[in-house]
């Protein structure tokens with residue numbers, strides 16, 4: 591048996607086309623969705639990601655602004671820029687690319703973004719809204735994973751056991767909350783878990799979000815499981831690879847996401863969806 595691929599590029603194309611339509615409709619009413627991306631320092635990987643995000647905005651007809659600053663930018667100056675963007679009516683979403691230089695407290699920066707413009711879903715208010723089921727912005731990577739599950743008919747997860755590997759604030763924890771909201775039975779595993787394989791072998795759905803190669807191998811999953819790979823690592827040849835032993839797991843799983851071409855493009859797609867939503871909320875409030 592060979593698992594069916596969940597193609598993040600194909601699904602993104604479909605979802606981005608829907609966003610483009612919504613953006614055109616709102617623009618026709620005089621409100622063009624706008625995203626501001628802030629990049630501090632010259633990390634080459636960050637520069638590439640940020641350019642991809644700006645390009646994705648242009649493709650769906652958003653207004654986008656890229657603000658680049660030297661690595662020496664002070665925290666106070668960054669906070670002042672965020673304050674200005676919070677009050678800029680042309681901007682509906684603000685993304686500060688992480689990681690930030692060491693002298694800047696990323697927690698402080700994220701909390702300075704208005705929750706109404708927090709399209710990354712990283713603000714405490716966004717995390718809290720997700721936890722209690724209120725309106726807010728969902729973190730893009732786990733949100734994209736949920737859309738990938740939906741695309742294979744897994745929307746209501748009642749009766750399913752989902753096992754998340756990793757407990758980060760940006761993926762593992764919000765992922766678990768979204769799976770729970772979809773009625774799954776959820777297990778969160780992490781570096782303190784005694785027997786990871788014993789947990790993952792029970793899973794109908796496994797989400798690997800650790801940032802380490804081969805965290806999930808074929809012997810650790812049950813036949814027919816759905817495998818979502820959030821990892822972004824480089825192998826010995828410098829090739830992009832995930833947290834999952836893809837070649838092994840695809841022989842056992844029913845569905846699996848590739849890296850690249852899986853969760854990565856979906857993260858950017860959900861950023862567009864959140865920015866669209868932010869602009870639509872402004873329009874709805876203005877009526």
Ligand SMILES: Nc1nc(=O)c2c([nH]1)NC[C@@H]1CN(c3ccc(C(=O)N[C@@H](CCC(=O)O)C(=O)O)cc3)C=[N+]21
Nearest residue numbers: 639685686687688689710850851852853854855857858
């Ligand atoms: N405030 C903030 N928000 C983020 O969402 C954020 C961030 N900071 N800092 C960095 C990480 C990383 N990230 C990626 C998104 C898409 C791909 C992506 O599209 N990857 C392609 C391939 C890219 C390649 O070939 O290198 C893929 O998986 O197919 C990768 C990485 C968002 N991040």
